[in-house]
Amino acid sequence: MGDFTNDIEQCLAVLQNGGIILYPTDTIWGIGCDATNVEAVEKIITLKHRPESKSFVVLVSSEREVLQYVAAPDLAVFDYLLQTTKPTTVIYDNALGLADNVLADDGSVAMRICNDEFCRHLIKRFRKPIVSTSANISGAPSPEIFADIAGEIKAGTDYVVKWRQDETDAARPSSIIAWKRGEVVVLRP
Numbered sequence: 128m129g130d131f132t133n134d135i136e137q138c139l140a141v142l143q144n145g146g147i148i149l150y151p152t153d154t155i156w157g158i159g160c161d162a163t164n165v166e167a168v169e170k171i172i173t174l175k176h177r178p179e180s181k182s183f184v185v186l187v188s189s190e191r192e193v194l195q196y197v198a199a200p201d202l203a204v205f206d207y208l209l210q211t212t213k214p215t216t217v218i219y220d221n222a223l224g225l226a227d228n229v230l231a232d233d234g235s236v237a238m239r240i241c242n243d244e245f246c247r248h249l250i251k252r253f254r255k256p257i258v259s260t261s262a263n264i265s266g267a268p269s270p271e272i273f274a275d276i277a278g279e280i281k282a283g284t285d286y287v288v289k290w291r292q293d294e295t296d297a298a299r300p301s302s303i304i305a306w307k308r309g310e311v312v313v314l315r316p
Contacts, residue, residue, distance in 0.1 A: 153241050183259070201309060
């Protein structure tokens with residue numbers, strides 16, 4: 128495990144108090160909060176100047192957590208995810224127990240089982256899903272590295288994770304799929 132213990136402790140304190148964090152994910156740098164806290168999600172919407180109607184990606188650390196926050200998902204989706212090589216976000220119908228402003232208008236949620244060691248550790252310790260939205264003002268390009276993140280975003284969060292700030296390899300967003308009656312519908316390759 129990397130030496131991110133202090134970052135984890137700081138993030139937990141912020142998340143538990145309804146704050147927002149700037150953190151590295153299995154894809155690009157993200158702005159995150161407790162995905163069950165409507166007020167915390169509202170802070171991200173305000174910071175990003177994001178349309179209220181736009182839903183968010185939610186990160187979990189295991190299949191079990193998907194089952195906890197989604198009513199009756201098709202379990203075959205987990206077999207599909209085992210075969211993917213790129214981080215893949217799945218649109219699940221019938222979300223449960225998440226903040227309403229995280230969900231799409233139809234009650235679905237975009238959820239990704241995160242394999243990044245920092246994120247998995249944080250989510251497991253927090254014991255709740257965490258919002259992950261690109262660390263940019265809505266409509267601006269997603270930052271490929273930490274140095275690309277706007278000062279307004281860095282200043283607008285309650286804690287900025289130090290882990291992985293020096294990485295220079297360009298990160299890419301996840302694939303996004305919908306799982307419709309056992310069929311994969313690719314929304315973003």
